[in-house]
Amino acid sequence: MHTAPPDPANLFARRQQVAEALRAVLPARCVLAEPEDTRPYECDGLAAYRQLPMVVVLPDSEAQVIAIVNVCRQLQVPIVPRGAGTGLSGGAMPIADGVVLSTARLNQIIRMDAYSRTAVVQPGVRNLAISDAAARHDLYYAPDPSSQIACTIGGNVAENSGGVHCLKYGLTVHNVLRVRMVTIEGEVVELGGESLDAPGLDLLAVFIGSEGMLGIVTEVTVKLIPKPSTARVIMASFSEVGAGCNAVADLIAAGIIPAGLEMMDQTSARMVEPFCKAGYDTEAAAILLCEADGTPEEVEEDIARMTAVLQAAGASAIAVSQNEAERLRFWSGRKNAFPAAGRISPDYYCMDGTIPRKRLAEVLAGIARMETKYGLRCANVFHAGDGNLHPLILFDANQPDEFARAEAFGAEILAMSVEVGGTITGEHGVGIEKINSMCEQFTAQELEAFFAVKRAFDPLKLLNPDKAIPTLNRCADMGKMRVTGGVLKFPDLPRF
Ligand SMILES: Cc1cc2nc3c(=O)[nH]c(=O)nc-3n(C[C@H](O)[C@H](O)[C@H](O)COP(=O)(O)OP(=O)(O)OC[C@H]3O[C@@H](n4cnc5c(N)ncnc54)[C@H](O)[C@@H]3O)c2cc1C
Numbered sequence: 001m002h003t004a005p006p007d008p009a010n011l012f013a014r015r016q017q018v019a020e021a022l023r024a025v026l027p028a029r030c031v032l033a034e035p036e037d038t039r040p041y042e043c044d045g046l047a048a049y050r051q052l053p054m055v056v057v058l059p060d061s062e063a064q065v066i067a068i069v070n071v072c073r074q075l076q077v078p079i080v081p082r083g084a085g086t087g088l089s090g091g092a093m094p095i096a097d098g099v100v101l102s103t104a105r106l107n108q109i110i111r112m113d114a115y116s117r118t119a120v121v122q123p124g125v126r127n128l129a130i131s132d133a134a135a136r137h138d139l140y141y142a143p144d145p146s147s148q149i150a151c152t153i154g155g156n157v158a159e160n161s162g163g164v165h166c167l168k169y170g171l172t173v174h175n176v177l178r179v180r181m182v183t184i185e186g187e188v189v190e191l192g193g194e195s196l197d198a199p200g201l202d203l204l205a206v207f208i209g210s211e212g213m214l215g216i217v218t219e220v221t222v223k224l225i226p227k228p229s230t231a232r233v234i235m236a237s238f239s240e241v242g243a244g245c246n247a248v249a250d251l252i253a254a255g256i257i258p259a260g261l262e263m264m265d266q267t268s269a270r271m272v273e274p275f276c277k278a279g280y281d282t283e284a285a286a287i288l289l290c291e292a293d294g295t296p297e298e299v300e301e302d303i304a305r306m307t308a309v310l311q312a313a314g315a316s317a318i319a320v321s322q323n324e325a326e327r328l329r330f331w332s333g334r335k336n337a338f339p340a341a342g343r344i345s346p347d348y349y350c351m352d353g354t355i356p357r358k359r360l361a362e363v364l365a366g367i368a369r370m371e372t373k374y375g376l377r378c379a380n381v382f383h384a385g386d387g388n389l390h391p392l393i394l395f396d397a398n399q400p401d402e403f404a405r406a407e408a409f410g411a412e413i414l415a416m417s418v419e420v421g422g423t424i425t426g427e428h429g430v431g432i433e434k435i436n437s438m439c440e441q442f443t444a445q446e447l448e449a450f451f452a453v454k455r456a457f458d459p460l461k462l463l464n465p466d467k468a469i470p471t472l473n474r475c476a477d478m479g480k481m482r483v484t485g486g487v488l489k490f491p492d493l494p495r496f
Helices: 008-023 035-041 062-075 127-137 153-159 203-207 241-253 266-276 296-312 324-335 337-344 357-374 402-419 435-441 444-457 472-477
Strands: 055-057 079-082 099-102 109-113 118-121 176-182 188-192 216-223 230-238 260-265 286-294 317-320 347-350 378-382 391-395
Touching: 008 055, 008 062, 035 055, 035 099, 062 079, 062 099, 062 176, 062 216, 079 153, 079 216, 109 127, 118 127, 127 153, 153 216, 176 203, 188 203, 230 241, 230 296, 230 324, 241 260, 241 286, 241 296, 241 357, 260 266, 260 324, 266 324, 266 337, 266 378, 286 296, 286 324, 296 317, 324 337, 337 347, 337 378, 337 391, 347 402, 357 378, 357 402, 391 402, 402 435, 435 472, 444 472
Parallel strands: 055 099, 079 099
Antiparallel strands: 109 118, 118 216, 176 188, 176 216, 230 286, 230 317, 260 286, 260 378, 347 391, 378 391
């Protein structure tokens, strides 16, 4: 059982011991133990939190993953799996006395089967590399996080990642057929199968989104779908944010499922436009990007229907992409919004909460009030069709107190998301970033149920411990133990 890390004096000796044991089962080049080598792994996309890992391992094969797990289990060393480190909730943040297991070398596409429209890939394969390889069969992998050029399928599985096209085509969980993983016991287990359903309990759905806490993914079978022959995107401007939000609900209520339905407020459009020259209306209070895909006839019909709904909802201007280059240009701003934030602010804090679509207007108004309350600007650029918010809270880490204010701002957005019937995450996971907000959303019984699943897979608590599920002590310490009906059912629950 992993407990508190050893004191710094003992950490050096522990590092030597663990590195030596790992070098006994791996080629020396696969084990990094010097701080100058392990420094690049000290954080993920949540760069405000950093921790130097004790050791980093880069296995070449599943057999090596098993060997690493066996060593770590025997020595009781926690393991933090890591893909590309683009996660935004600190899921891959190291543990001081732990091993980071990077999948960087497990980057082979094992099989691409155009007939069954599937691909079998190693976990370190980049999301976009799958679609690039499938393109010769006119197929692609639909979930498309904006980080898809870098993020890995292993990370996508662990976070149940989404993207612009997930409104129509589903999240990772809807596009993965099978996961092969190594348990903390060093056993290889396959969840799901090559067909649409597999016998037995649906543990695949339990595993997808489990943030590296249940096993280490070593192989993934993904679904591929035909590339639509045509796609066009509408850019609609609104002079009021609320009208744009209501248009989102109107589109879905009209029975239209756009291939993508994204919103950017004025702050976002203005931060992105000089960077990408996407052609955005920077005078509008908000813009919506609504994509239709399919055959040319289907696209024409959907574009006409969406245009009518957007006009009825009060759009002040509507532009429709006239060719593929223009479509990609319209999307380029949205896809590059996070990096563009660096142009207007030294630091930003990206939140991720999901709310019912019909509450969008009210929640964005609430966020605007919080900008005044916390004295920080916020750019909203998000998967509007899914109700998945991504407020980018802009701050300067060199100013005393600004990060603390940004964190409090973010926590209040999440609390508001729960209040309106939503949830504290949509696609970025909980990690360490939102672990306290879990206490707001879930009761003690629910958290215990999560721990029960964790214990069933990882009784020694060695796989990415202390992430995603808060202990009841933690919730109680924060004064945020959620109690239903006034009765705390399990007052003496253990910490894990
Ligand atoms: C600019 C930018 C834009 C983004 N846009 C989106 C977006 O549109 N949609 C979205 O969903 N996310 C988005 N993200 C977040 C991030 O890219 C995703 O969460 C992605 O899935 C992380 O993949 P990764 O390979 O970088 O994983 P990492 O960050 O390395 O790890 C993420 C989690 O997965 C676990 N993990 C990694 N590999 C394995 C494995 N083999 N086995 C078990 N666990 C593993 C880690 O322990 C960690 O908990 C964005 C991030 C950035 C920086």
